[in-house]
Amino acid sequence: MTSVIPDTETAVFTETAVIGAGPIGIELAIALQRLNHNYILFEATQVGDAFMRWPPETRFFSSNEHLALAGVPMQNS
Numbered sequence: 001m002t003s004v005i006p007d008t009e010t011a012v013f014t015e016t017a018v019i020g021a022g023p024i025g026i027e028l029a030i031a032l033q034r035l036n037h038n039y040i041l042f043e044a045t046q047v048g049d050a051f052m053r054w055p056p057e058t059r060f061f062s063s064n065e066h067l068a069l070a071g072v073p074m075q076n077s
Contacts, residue, residue: 022050051059 016032018025021043032039043049 014038015038017042020044021052 016039018028018041021041029041
């Protein structure tokens with residue numbers, strides 16, 4: 001049976017866990033970083049992979065100003 005007790009030399013202690021590095025997860029991580037908040041970001045695949053899976057013709061319901069990461073608007077066709 002495998003031990004579930006973390007090794008204190010490699011364990012990460014944090015206040016907040018962000019699950020998923022899609023648009024909202026990345027935006028939340030950026031906001032937490034700006035607040036100097038202790039967090040960890042988990043992503044099952046490569047960070048930003050969700051963006052690569054959207055078809056190029058995807059249209060969003062939000063305006064370009066609201067589709068932003070770190071204050072940089074994303075193009076909404």
